[in-house]
Amino acid sequence: MSESAVNRLTPPSLTHLRLERPSEGVALLVLDQPELRNAMSDEMTESWVRAVDHLAGDPTVRVVVVTGEGTAFCSGGNLSWLSSEPDATVDDLRARMLPFYRAWLSIRRLEVPTIAAINGPAIGAGLCLALACDIRYAARGARMGVPFTKLGIHPGMAGTYLLPDTVGPAVARDLFLTGRLVDGDEALGLGLVSRVWAADELRAGVLATAADVAAAAPIATRLTKRALQRGHASIETALEWEGLAQSVTLATADLLEGIRAAQEKRPPVFTGR
Secondary structure, eight states: OOHHHHHHHSOOOOSSEEEEEEETTEEEEEEOOGGGTTOBOHHHHHHHHHHHHHHHTOTTOOEEEEEESTTOSBOOBOOGGGGGOTTOOHHHHHHHHHHHHHHHGGGGGOSSOEEEEEOSOEETHHHHHHHHSSEEEEETTOOEEOOTGGGTOOOOTTHHHHHHHHHOHHHHHHHHHHOOOBOHHHHHHHTSOSEEEOGGGHHHHHHHHHHHHHHSOHHHHHHHHHHHHHOOSSHHHHHHHHHHHHHHHHTSHHHHHHHHHHHHTSOOOOOOO
16 A cells, blocks of 8 residues: 555544544544533644545545534534634634634535534534534434524624525524524424434434445445535536436446346445446
8 A cells, every 4th residue: 555545544633523433434523522512622623624634535435424522512613712812803803713614614525425413502603513514413302503693793604504505594594593592303393404313322323324325336425415515506407417427327337236236135335436
């Protein structure tokens, strides 16, 4: 194996963040600062960027799960630094916040599916992190919300794009302008999450689902994620994309394996070729 390949597969050094590989093709990112309800510290942010870069370069990764250690998913950005910089100008604040938000949103550039396992409170930027993932599952009692205005701050981390895109503009207005929190069951009804589990069953249930996603044909999965993420301006543009992407998958060895597996009534073994 070349030196570059070894470096690519060597896990990076991380602070307040853990990277685990619970099963083949599945990567688990655990926000790990439970004493601060997994608030997004500077150290965690730097680790997040390193971890995403590492996962983006690892061809063995087929799905990424994000969750929190302890009783919280993520309480949002750690804004304690604001009190130490009371004279910061608008330009100073903007220069700090934009790189911070872009760092956390870097998960959206991963080509593989991403799943947020919301094990507890996901507040403000913490909920935006979950919204940046392709799929959201939650513990039944987990509380979620975007109470930015209750703190006297405008929403950030692309929340005003991500939340309406997920739940629709009417629900997004409700959640943003009231700042109210919802639990897992209400979030399910609003379309904010796709499924809820009992708290003690969430991680195992999500990892089992992730393993199922990882077992699907990786080329088809990545292209499908791309189609859903980019959206289409019309039916015609959708057909144009599908005509290309479907033809790509029809020319793969994975398609033949999928057909053989169905005929032989066995699970397929996809290689990404």
